[in-house]
Amino acid sequence: MSLKHAILGLLTIQPMTGYDLKHLAFDSTIAHFWRADQAQIYRTLDSMEGEGLLTSDLRIQSERPSKRVYAVTEAGQAELLDWLRQPQSPPVYREPFLVQVFFAGMLTDAEILAHIQAHIEVHRATLSQYHDIAIPAHDDGTERDRLFWGMTLELGIALEHTYLAWLEKWQQTIRERSLTGDDSLG
Amino acid sequence: MSLKHAILGLLTIQPMTGYDLKHLAFDSTIAHFWRADQAQIYRTLDSMEGEGLLTSDLRIQSERPSKRVYAVTEAGQAELLDWLRQPQSPPVYREPFLVQVFFAGMLTDAEILAHIQAHIEVHRATLSQYHDIAIPAHDDGTERDRLFWGMTLELGIALEHTYLAWLEKWQQTIRERSLTGDDSLG
């Protein structure tokens, strides 16, 4: 489970609550390579404390609801270091849109072009979000840390560019084929 | 569930057994965008027949074990067409290796370079498998079908090139930093 190790890494940098992990990390800093559901974060924190990887400290606040701040134990540190050294396989790639493209022979040119246009818009939006992450990434950590943070973001940006280039190329190709009157179902 | 719709699409092209779906499709033709577990394929076929999307025909063979050939019903065709027209969101990207890179500040240069090297090898192997798919893709279907099949494969190849370019760039960067004696933990 990489979620467990992502949490260990994040809490090593800074002890936090489940709420902060969700909002400051999984929804922003590391959103480009590991999103996590709120319920899953809380459940994982609870089980990790049970495993002795984390300790928690309940802080009663006067103006806000009480919060539970988690920190990494020595066992947690050891577990993280061990995992960071293990080779990881790339994830299995599963893309519903490619299933649609593969069977797009059953759709008209107009229908598949609409899907392509929608994906162009989604990927452009993702790309512009990534450019927003780029700036706050410089506020903490050593120079070497920031190098690796930038490295992850750079892949995210490069992948989005690849998607966009592919989408725009085929948008063009299908439009041209459509005009020259090849069998287009549309 | 895209698996269900991938099965509907594949069985529309050619009625098949679960075994053939696994070996001829999910492990080869469409492996670059949708892999599926054998047990999951059989379970899904069974539930889809229960939903009336498929019919099956048990063929007793003399020289091999009996097999069950599945075909798409009219309801299945309608379901597929409907799904193909619905917009799909891109999948959530989750990459364990990027978790390692993000926290690579805790590793030595040698350790992270070893991971990078391993990923370069995996992605080169994937890329060469994709080039093998490219040729058999021309044996069936209309010209328009093959256009879309090629479109899916082209994304797979482009994504692998992006990974490799990124890996090789950072391999170089980290090696150079290591030699110039910046704080490398190694």
Place this chain on the structure above:
DNA sequence: CTCTTATATAGGACTTGTCTGTTATTATAC
């Protein structure tokens, strides 16, 4: 003569992740 591979199907247990709903307080917007 035994072992492995290919053909063919399927169950059990489990992990990971998703979606929805609940509870509670304070601050802000309309």
Place this chain on the structure above:
DNA sequence: GTATAATAACAGACAAGTCCTATATAAGAG
């Protein structure tokens, strides 16, 4: 005055996918 958003935590139910195992036959390798 009322509604919504932010802060804070967590349970229930489910969906999707993984891993391991069982069963059976036949062909081919050693």
